[in-house]
Amino acid sequence: MLRHRLSTLLAVIYAAALFGFIFLPVAVLVLFSFQDGRLPVPPFNGFSLQWYEAIFADRKLMAALLNSLIVATASSAVACLLGFMAAYGFARYRLPGSVLQRGLLIAPMTVSYLIIALGLLTVLNTLGIGLSLWTVGIGHVVINLPLCFAIIYSSMGDHHVNIERAARDLGASDWKVMLLVTAPMLMPSILASFFLSVTFSWDEFIIAFLLSRFNVTLPVEIWSLLRSGLNPKTNAIGSVVFLASIALLAILELTLFRKKNTP
Amino acid sequence: MTAAVSIRTVSRLFHQFTALNEVSLEIAAGEFIVLLGPSGCGKTTLLSILGGFLLPSSGQVLIADKDMTFVPPARRPTTTMFQDYALFPHMCLRDNVGFGLRMRGMARAERYEKALGFLDLVGLKASSAKKPHELSGGQRQRVALARALAVDPDVLLLDEPLGALDLKLRRQMQDELKAIQKRVGTTFVHVTHDQEEAMAIADRIVVMNAGRIEDVGAPAEIYMRPKSLFSAGFMGEVNFLDGKAMARDGDDVLVETPLGRLALPATAFTAGEARAGQKLSLVIRPEHFRGPAETAGSPGSLSLGEARITSSAFFGTHQRCHVAPVSSPSSSLVVHMPQTAQLADGVCVPLAVQAADIVALPAVTEA
Numbered sequence: 001m002l003r004h005r006l007s008t009l010l011a012v013i014y015a016a017a018l019f020g021f022i023f024l025p026v027a028v029l030v031l032f033s034f035q036d037g038r039l040p041v042p043p044f045n046g047f048s049l050q051w052y053e054a055i056f057a058d059r060k061l062m063a064a065l066l067n068s069l070i071v072a073t074a075s076s077a078v079a080c081l082l083g084f085m086a087a088y089g090f091a092r093y094r095l096p097g098s099v100l101q102r103g104l105l106i107a108p109m110t111v112s113y114l115i116i117a118l119g120l121l122t123v124l125n126t127l128g129i130g131l132s133l134w135t136v137g138i139g140h141v142v143i144n145l146p147l148c149f150a151i152i153y154s155s156m157g158d159h160h161v162n163i164e165r166a167a168r169d170l171g172a173s174d175w176k177v178m179l180l181v182t183a184p185m186l187m188p189s190i191l192a193s194f195f196l197s198v199t200f201s202w203d204e205f206i207i208a209f210l211l212s213r214f215n216v217t218l219p220v221e222i223w224s225l226l227r228s229g230l231n232p233k234t235n236a237i238g239s240v241v242f243l244a245s246i247a248l249l250a251i252l253e254l255t256l257f258r259k260k261n262t263p
Numbered sequence: 264m265t266a267a268v269s270i271r272t273v274s275r276l277f278h279q280f281t282a283l284n285e286v287s288l289e290i291a292a293g294e295f296i297v298l299l300g301p302s303g304c305g306k307t308t309l310l311s312i313l314g315g316f317l318l319p320s321s322g323q324v325l326i327a328d329k330d331m332t333f334v335p336p337a338r339r340p341t342t343t344m345f346q347d348y349a350l351f352p353h354m355c356l357r358d359n360v361g362f363g364l365r366m367r368g369m370a371r372a373e374r375y376e377k378a379l380g381f382l383d384l385v386g387l388k389a390s391s392a393k394k395p396h397e398l399s400g401g402q403r404q405r406v407a408l409a410r411a412l413a414v415d416p417d418v419l420l421l422d423e424p425l426g427a428l429d430l431k432l433r434r435q436m437q438d439e440l441k442a443i444q445k446r447v448g449t450t451f452v453h454v455t456h457d458q459e460e461a462m463a464i465a466d467r468i469v470v471m472n473a474g475r476i477e478d479v480g481a482p483a484e485i486y487m488r489p490k491s492l493f494s495a496g497f498m499g500e501v502n503f504l505d506g507k508a509m510a511r512d513g514d515d516v517l518v519e520t521p522l523g524r525l526a527l528p529a530t531a532f533t534a535g536e537a538r539a540g541q542k543l544s545l546v547i548r549p550e551h552f553r554g555p556a557e558t559a560g561s562p563g564s565l566s567l568g569e570a571r572i573t574s575s576a577f578f579g580t581h582q583r584c585h586v587a588p589v590s591s592p593s594s595s596l597v598v599h600m601p602q603t604a605q606l607a608d609g610v611c612v613p614l615a616v617q618a619a620d621i622v623a624l625p626a627v628t629e630a
Contacts, residue, residue, distance in 0.1 A: 166343070168336055169336045171338075
């Protein structure tokens with residue numbers, strides 16, 4: 001009985017330490033975004049919303065926020081579309097060197113973002129393409145495509161083959177089969193890969209930093225804020241970013257994963 | 264609608280394996296054909312070729328006198344009902360059944376009306392807004408049937424559609440399938456390995472084995488007058504009796520067997536006339552043995568001497584006995600005796616068979 005209580009206690013302590021380790025920095029960040037003072041460090045002087053006012057009044061920051069939203073959604077949509085089509089091709093047709101090709105598609109996941117960014121920078125320079133939000137978007141498609149492909153490909157089971165056959169047998173063309181049957185059947189994994197891509201693109205820094213010039217995304221703008229020293233404003237915008245991620249996660253939980261639970 | 268199907272010397276090879284070996288078959292419009300055989304006999308391959316999912320290595324497929332050999336599934340007047348039903352999981356039943364009509368460009372209102380009509384045909388009109396996962400196996404099967412019929416195919420191909428159902432439901436669905444086929448008049452080609460199912464629904468059964476057609480005919484014909492040993496053995500329980508054709512005696516042929524010399528009518532030789540000296544296998548169904556009371560003096564009855572009962576079991580409609588003929592004690596026959604017969608192990612009973620019930624086929628010499 002005592003041993004049982006002791007082990008329960010240890011488990012609780014362990015869990016508390018674990019979650020503390022993960023969430024304490026975020027909690028501190030959020031707490032000091034409400035700091036009534038110029039420095040986001042202890043002691044906590046009092047509650048104030050002045051820094052939130054400041055960031056929403058900051059045009060550059062708001063422009064960067066909007067840019068991030070555009071880049072994240074657009075690049076994720078493109079990555080999902082390309083990933084879905086690639087997965088469909090590999091799952092349904094016998095392609096030469098299929099294993100090797102699939103490996104090549106997933107390989108960018110193992111390459112560091114820095115290398116990808118440098119490579120893209122060289123290519124873009126050679127081609128004479130100027131840096132812009134477009135190039136950031138291209139970079140994010142490059143890093144998210146392998147993820148989208150892997151998620152969608154893994155959910156494309158053989159049990160769908162007969163269903164697609166049936167659709168074709170009933171007169172559907174290849175495009176209609178993909179659009180009306182395959183994609184809706186795979187919608188949970190397509191949406192999951194889309195939202196994952198959005199979160200990755202949303203707080204990606206290195207590629208966004210190296211491949212942008214005048215219009216920048218939020219992480220790059222926050223970084224330039226940080227260069228002028230610690231400031232509760234960075235905490236405030238950080239909290240907003242965190243809130244956005246949490247909101248996205250909540251949407252995912254409530255829509256996709258709930259659907260999966262009910263058979 | 265309905266159409267005739269003509270399969271002309273169709274072969275299909277998978278690498279070195281011959282799945283179909285020069286199969287030819289004529290199917291009349293509106294017929295209910297069952298392709299019957301063990302797994303790996305080529306029946307599903309043949310169905311896939313009819314549906315257009317597989318191309319034959321050689322040969323030709325004609326539907327309504329048009330060459331369909333290389334026409335893709337979508338443009339054939341056939342629809343396939345898949346073994347796993349292959350319903351669209353994200354669509355309600357009405358959309359599932361209406362899918363083919365949608366692909367044909369039918370307007371929504373008309374399509375819905377027609378889809379509901381076909382759901383009504385299979386008794387699921389009230390569930391039209393449900394999704395497939397809310398249905399039982401038998402109901403899904405009905406939806407798959409409605410969906411396949413909704414596009415008004417000339418030929419409906421059914422790939423072991425009842426395989427996933429339990430026995431009771433299967434028997435019930437057989438009757439429904441048969442009734443619906445009669446009502447719509449479409450040519451049905453149905454694949455199964457269950458010979459009882461085949462007999463219950465087929466106009467004609469096509470028995471297949473090792474990529475070839477062994478036998479074609481109405482259920483009673485296949486069962487009573489099989490044209491191959493495989494077909495005889497596949498369609499329920501049977502006794503094979505070795506024999507040797509001796510001489511002709513008028514219209515009859517004398518056959519030497521371990522149980523004595525039997526005079527068989529020419530009609531017993533379903534696979535063609537026997538040469539003198541040819542080795543034969545006589546096919547006798549257990550229920551064709553007559554009990555002691557029935558043998559006395561009936562014309563056409565052949566006596567097989569006496570046999571000793573080695574074991575017996577009560578089966579409800581009959582008693583199934585293993586017997587050892589006195590003239591050939593090492594062999595064993597399965598005999599169905601009447602329910603009321605007083606039987607005991609070790610007792611000798613006289614055996615007799617109507618000559619007309621025996622089928623004599625060329626023996627297969629095991630290599």
